Every structure is written in C-alpha cells, then in structure tokens.
Amino acid sequence: MKKPPTIKDVADLAKVHAATASRALNPQTRDKVSARTANRVLEAAKSLGYAPNSAARSLRTKTSSVAGVIIPDLRNPVFPPIVRGIEDALREAGYMALLGNTDGNTERENELLLAMRGRQTDGFILATGRRADPAPPDGVPTVLVNRRTDIGDIPSVTCDNTAGVFSAVRLLVDLGHSRIAHVAGPQELSTGWERRRAFLDAMAAFDLEVPPDRIQMSTAFTEDAGHIAAQRLPVDITAIIAGNDLIALGCYSALERFGLQCPRDVSVVGFNDIPFANQQRPALTTVRIPHYGMGFESARLLLERISAPTSPAKRVVLPVELIRRDSVAPCSR
Amino acid sequence: MKKPPTIKDVADLAKVHAATASRALNPQTRDKVSARTANRVLEAAKSLGYAPNSAARSLRTKTSSVAGVIIPDLRNPVFPPIVRGIEDALREAGYMALLGNTDGNTERENELLLAMRGRQTDGFILATGRRADPAPPDGVPTVLVNRRTDIGDIPSVTCDNTAGVFSAVRLLVDLGHSRIAHVAGPQELSTGWERRRAFLDAMAAFDLEVPPDRIQMSTAFTEDAGHIAAQRLPVDITAIIAGNDLIALGCYSALERFGLQCPRDVSVVGFNDIPFANQQRPALTTVRIPHYGMGFESARLLLERISAPTSPAKRVVLPVELIRRDSVAPCSR
DNA sequence: TTGTAGGCGTTATCAA
DNA sequence: TTGATAACGCCTACAA
Numbered sequence: 001m002k003k004p005p006t007i008k009d010v011a012d013l014a015k016v017h018a019a020t021a022s023r024a025l026n027p028q029t030r031d032k033v034s035a036r037t038a039n040r041v042l043e044a045a046k047s048l049g050y051a052p053n054s055a056a057r058s059l060r061t062k063t064s065s066v067a068g069v070i071i072p073d074l075r076n077p078v079f080p081p082i083v084r085g086i087e088d089a090l091r092e093a094g095y096m097a098l099l100g101n102t103d104g105n106t107e108r109e110n111e112l113l114l115a116m117r118g119r120q121t122d123g124f125i126l127a128t129g130r131r132a133d134p135a136p137p138d139g140v141p142t143v144l145v146n147r148r149t150d151i152g153d154i155p156s157v158t159c160d161n162t163a164g165v166f167s168a169v170r171l172l173v174d175l176g177h178s179r180i181a182h183v184a185g186p187q188e189l190s191t192g193w194e195r196r197r198a199f200l201d202a203m204a205a206f207d208l209e210v211p212p213d214r215i216q217m218s219t220a221f222t223e224d225a226g227h228i229a230a231q232r233l234p235v236d237i238t239a240i241i242a243g244n245d246l247i248a249l250g251c252y253s254a255l256e257r258f259g260l261q262c263p264r265d266v267s268v269v270g271f272n273d274i275p276f277a278n279q280q281r282p283a284l285t286t287v288r289i290p291h292y293g294m295g296f297e298s299a300r301l302l303l304e305r306i307s308a309p310t311s312p313a314k315r316v317v318l319p320v321e322l323i324r325r326d327s328v329a330p331c332s333r
Numbered sequence: 334m335k336k337p338p339t340i341k342d343v344a345d346l347a348k349v350h351a352a353t354a355s356r357a358l359n360p361q362t363r364d365k366v367s368a369r370t371a372n373r374v375l376e377a378a379k380s381l382g383y384a385p386n387s388a389a390r391s392l393r394t395k396t397s398s399v400a401g402v403i404i405p406d407l408r409n410p411v412f413p414p415i416v417r418g419i420e421d422a423l424r425e426a427g428y429m430a431l432l433g434n435t436d437g438n439t440e441r442e443n444e445l446l447l448a449m450r451g452r453q454t455d456g457f458i459l460a461t462g463r464r465a466d467p468a469p470p471d472g473v474p475t476v477l478v479n480r481r482t483d484i485g486d487i488p489s490v491t492c493d494n495t496a497g498v499f500s501a502v503r504l505l506v507d508l509g510h511s512r513i514a515h516v517a518g519p520q521e522l523s524t525g526w527e528r529r530r531a532f533l534d535a536m537a538a539f540d541l542e543v544p545p546d547r548i549q550m551s552t553a554f555t556e557d558a559g560h561i562a563a564q565r566l567p568v569d570i571t572a573i574i575a576g577n578d579l580i581a582l583g584c585y586s587a588l589e590r591f592g593l594q595c596p597r598d599v600s601v602v603g604f605n606d607i608p609f610a611n612q613q614r615p616a617l618t619t620v621r622i623p624h625y626g627m628g629f630e631s632a633r634l635l636l637e638r639i640s641a642p643t644s645p646a647k648r649v650v651l652p653v654e655l656i657r658r659d660s661v662a663p664c665s666r
Numbered sequence: 667t668t669g670t671a672g673g674c675g676t677t678a679t680c681a682a
Numbered sequence: 683t684t685g686a687t688a689a690c691g692c693c694t695a696c697a698a
Binding site for chain 1: 384385386387388389391392397398399406407408410412413414416417420421427429430431432433434447448449450451452453582608609612613614
C-alpha cells in the first residue's frame with residue numbers, strides 16, 4: 001500500500017520544479033509553460049497515475065469542486081433521473097456530488113447542510129421542496145430543483161406545472177368532460193400547491209365549476225395516500241387529474257373498488273410519466289416532465305452561481321409534454 | 334461574507350495554544366487536556382461557531398469520512414434502494430457518499446476512481462464489478478455490492494442468487510413444468526453468470542434436460558435485450574426463468590408477439606422484484622432481493638475494512654425470497 | 667519560461 | 683498538561 005504520487009513526484013520525473021508541474025497540470029495556467037515541458041509533465045503525470053490531492057487544493061483555493069445534493073428519498077422514482085442529470089452536468093465541470101436523503105425531515109436536512117458545508121462543499125442543490133423553507137446557509141450558492149420557494153429569492157429549476165395541468169384539463173374538456181376532479185398532492189410542497197392552483201385556474205378558464213368536494217388532498221405523493229384521498233371523491237365525476245402518477249395509480253385502485261372502470265366510466269391523468277406508467281392497465285395518460293433535464297439544468301445553474309455568486313437569481317422553467325395513453329376516453333355520461 | 338473562524342481564533346479566545354485547542358476539540362484526545370481548559374476551549378468554539386476545516390484535516394490525517402459509491406446507472410431501478418441503504422449506514426458513522434455513474438464504461442470507472450481517490454475518499458463501494466475485474470490498484474478499502482469477482486479477494490455483499498434460482502425452478506417443477514428455459518443476463522457480470530450456473534445446477538438436480546437452445550443470452554439487463562433474446566427460444570417451452578425482472582418483461586412482449594399468453598401458455602419468473610413488478614399484467618412472479626439491506630450491509634462492511642484494512646475479505650450473502658404472483662400457472666402442455 | 671518561498675488550517679511529535 | 687514546531691500537498695506572487 002504505497003502512497004499516491006504527489007505533484008513533486010510528477011515534477012521530479014519530468015525534471016522540472018513542482019511549481020512548473022502545477023502550472024502545466026492546470027489548464028488555466030498551462031499557457032504560462034512551454035508546450036514541450038507541458039507535454040513532458042502531462043506524460044509523467046499519466047505514467048504515475050497522478051491525481052491531485054484535493055484536500056491540499058481545497059485548503060489553498062477554498063474550493064472543493066464538490067456539490068451537495070439533498071433530496072427526500074432516492075427511492076422515490078422521480079429522483080434518480082434528476083440526480084443522474086445533476087451528476088452528468090457536474091462532471092462536465094470536474095465536479096462531483098455528495099448525496100444526502102432527508103425523508104422530508106427538516107432537522108435531518110439541517111444536519112446534512114451543516115455536515116456538507118463542513119466538508120467544503122462549493123454549493124447545494126436541494127430537491128426537498130417545502131414551499132416555506134428557510135433560506136439556505138448564507139453565502140453558499142444554492143439552487144432548488146423541482147420546487148421553489150414562494151418568494152423567488154433562490155434560483156430554481158422547475159417544470160411548467162401550470163402548462164401541464166392546463167393541457168390535461170384541455171384534453172379532458174375536448175373529450176367532453178366537465179365534472180373533473182383533482183386529487184392534489186401535499187400543499188406544503190410547491191409541486192402539490194402549484195398543480196392545484198393551476199387546476200383551479202384552468203377550470204375557471206374553461207368556465208367549469210369546481211365544488212369543494214371535487215378537490216381532495218392526498219397526504220403524500222404515494223399510491224396509498226392517493227387511494228385514500230380518491231375514495232372521498234363524489235361519484236358523479238367523470239375524470240380525475242391526479243397530483244402525480246403514483247396518486248393516479250391510487251385512483252385506479254379506488255375506482256376499481258367502487259366498481260368503476262377506467263377509462264370507460266372515469267378518465268384519469270397523472271403527472272411525471274414515471275417509468276412503467278406506460279405499462280399500467282390502462283396505460284396512464286400523464287404529463288411528462290423532463291427529470292433528467294431538470295437535474296442537468298439545475299447543476300448548470302449552480303455552477304453558474306458558483307462562478308458568479310452575485311448574479312440575479314434565475315428561475316428556469318422547463319416545458320412539459322402531455323402523453324396521451326389509454327386512461328382517458330370521451331365522456332360517456 | 335466573512336471567513337469562518339479557525340482553530341487559531343478559538344485558541345486565542347480561550348487563551349491557549351492552537352495545539353491545545355485541537356486536543357480539546359477532538360474527543361479522541363480530549364483527555365490529554367485538563368478539564369478546565371477543555372471546557373474553556375469548547376465554549377470558545379461554540380461562541381465563535383467554529384467548524385473544523387475538513388480540507389486541512391484531510392490533508393493532515395489522510396482521511397475524509399467520505400466513501401465513493403460507483404454504480405452503472407442510477408436510473409436502473411435496482412440501484413436507488415441500494416444507494417439509500419449505503420447512505421444510511423454511512424451516516425451512522427459520520428460518513429458521506431460521493432456518487433458516480435459509469436454506464437458500464439470501464440474507462441469512466443477508472444476516471445471516477447482516480448478522481449475520487451484524489452478527493453481523499455476513504456474507501457469505495459462498487460456495484461459495477463465485472464467478474465474478472467482486477468483488484469482496485471492501491472490498497473484503498475473496497476467492497477463490492479450485488480456483484481463479486483470469481484476469485485474471492487474483494488469483500489462483497491450479494492444476495493443468494495443460487496437459492497433464488499433453485500426456488501424458482503422448484504416452483505415451476507411443482508407446477509408440472511419440465512421444458513424450462515433461461516434467458517440469461519450478461520455473463521461477464523457475476524449476477525448473470527451465477528444465475529445461469531444456478532439454473533443449470535437446479536435443472537440437473539431435478540433431472541431435467543436443458544438443450545442448448547433453451548438458454549439464450551441477453552446482451553444487457555434490459556427489457557429490449559430480453560425481448561430480443563427471448564425471441565430466439567424454441568416454441569415448445571412452457572416456462573422461462575429470466576435473468577432479472579426487466580428481461581422478464583422483455584419475455585412478456587416476446588411471448589405476446591408469438592401469440593402466446595402468460596401464464597396460460599408459458600410461465601415467467603423474474604429476479605429482483607423491482608417496484609411495479611406486482612403491477613405488471615400479469616403480475617410478475619419473481620425472486621425478491623433485499624436491495625436496501627445489501628446496500629446497508631456493504632457500507633457496514635466497508636467501514637469495518639476501513640478500521641481494519643487487513644482483516645480477511647468477508648463475503649456476505651443475504652437471503653432472497655420467492656414472490657409468487659400471476660405469471661406462473663400449472664403446466665398445461 | 668522557470669524556480670523560490672510562503673502559507674492555507676490542522677494535527678502529530680517533541681520538548682518543556 | 684501545555685507550547686513550539688513541522689509537515690501534509692498544492693498554488694501563486696515574486697524573483698530570476
């Protein structure tokens with residue numbers, strides 16, 4: 001178990017001084033070195049399998065090229081592609097991701113933020129979407145993904161929830177539906193709140209009534225919670241827009257329980273287009289959101305902020321796409 | 334945005350030398366300092382909001398309390414729960430996870446290993462293990478999860494693929510099947526190889542023939558690859574054991590294409606029990622593996638190795654469970 | 667273009 | 683028990 005090579009080893013092998021090796025190794029300063037020496041150094045580095053010691057570099061430069069990524073739970077199917085997108089964008093810039101799960105627990109989130117900041121994290125990407133979250137640790141660049149705060153003081157990357165719900169409502173209206181219900185996600189999360197908001201706006205735009213009992217709150221973005229909430233809906237509805245796909249699946253099972261068939265009796269639209277949405281019976285009509293792209297963009301935005309921390313807080317909104325499958329049909333009642 | 338306090342600031346405030354402050358702050362060495370001074374230092378630290386600079390500490394101690402986790406692709410549904418388990422176990426020990434995806438690309442894997450090692454990673458958990466992978470070069474503690482090498486020189490956490498396949502074969506045999514086929518995963522991966530091996534052994538144990546064309550290789554653990562491989566199977570088979578669930582879904586669509594019904598004409602068994610396996614039509618019978626537990630155990634094992642690097646390489650094998658659903662039925666032919 | 671020197675914050679070793 | 687000192691590996695003025 002020998003110790004990894006240092007820049008000194010590389011320099012010795014290339015017969016230059018460590019300072020020169022440093023300049024040759026760093027693309028930023030490479031042009032302050034003759035091309036010939038630079039090549040020699042680069043080759044020496046490769047032959048030794050040299051990797052810069054980032055602790056030393058961090059100590060010197062006060063940056064770590066590491067971003068903290070904090071999400072509620074990786075097992076929620078929306079997050080893997082987001083995290084993957086983040087990682088790909090970070091990698092392009094030589095950054096890596098420190099990952100942490102909070103299970104929606106604020107205390108744990110704060111612990112994680114503290115622990116990561118102690119590890120010299122250059123910035124944070126948070127997907128832990130409460131609407132009223134306190135501003136993150138000051139001075140450390142932060143970007144929100146898939147959520148945003150009510151006051152727009154933190155840069156964020158979200159998808160166009162409003163347009164997505166509007167297109168779903170429009171589709172149902174075009175199919176003749178008017179008694180449309182909404183099983184909303186948790187209202188303390190920006191996604192749950194925005195989609196309910198958009199639902200009300202869209203229904204109003206189409207001059208359709210929404211009696212209070214046609215909106216039921218699901219306590220979580222899960223199939224079980226959706227099932228429970230859907231059972232409270234009145235029986236005269238002909239279509240449901242669900243807060244997300246898992247809630248939509250909960251609606252499926254609730255309908256089944258009431259002896260109703262989808263889409264014959266009730267149409268259902270989800271949100272997210274998770275994997276396997278197209279394999280459900282019936283295949284789920286849903287609003288596809290660009291998970292990977294949102295992750296990717298959020299990392300780009302973070303990198304931007306890291307290099308220009310005082311730039312104004314952008315809010316990026318990515319377009320969504322309605323994917324029509326078998327869970328919607330013309331209104332029969 | 335003023336710079337954070339250093340140990341020197343704490344020492345000055347407590348009127349001691351920095352070295353003493355360091356001893357007082359570190360629980361390990363606290364007893365080398367008088368209780369009175371220790372208290373003074375601790376209070377000074379708190380009042381300044383002191384947090385140690387982990388870059389400096391890493392530089393000095395060569396440890397970082399960070400583990401590198403390298404997987405092929407987070408979007409593959411088996412990995413999120415594994416990674417989550419890893420993270421939970423690491424957190425218990427004050428560790429964090431640096432995550433990297435390789436897409437099965439060896440070059441990228443080496444890049445990642447290098448970059449992570451440069452970041453002072455204390456150890457690695459690899460879920461990318463090809464069977465013939467050489468040991469990681471440089472004595473950095475490493476654990477494989479969900480994979481292992483043919484020579485057992487690297488600690489690993491896997492599930493009992495052999496028992497899983499045996500129980501699947503037994504179920505099918507009990508249902509009267511004898512012309513059982515296997516759509517195997519990639520043979521350079523230990524999971525693909527072990528399951529095929531176990532299939533042959535199990536069939537032999539039940540005195541059943543396996544003509545060569547009843548084993549077809551899938552080039553990847555994906556639905557598409559499974560579909561393609563399944564199309565090459567002879568038509569007289571009455572049951573398929575798939576290398577994993579995604580391959581099993583590929584078998585579903587291949588059967589459909591041949592006008593065969595599952596389970597009426599052909600029974601299908603998968604492996605892994607990914608989310609939504611129970612929502613397929615028909616609901617997939619499969620071998621459930623303890624994803625989260627494997628991740629958790631692998632992190633525990635890594636921590637063990639970090640504290641005792643020369644201990645013998647354990648190989649942990651976790652039990653699996655056959656989940657019977659609607660994709661198997663008594664043999665009708 | 668290259669070398670020299672100093673310091674980032676912490677901790678381990680040695681001396682008092 | 684405490685203090686002084688050096689060193690971890692890298693980067694960057696500054697000097698040559």
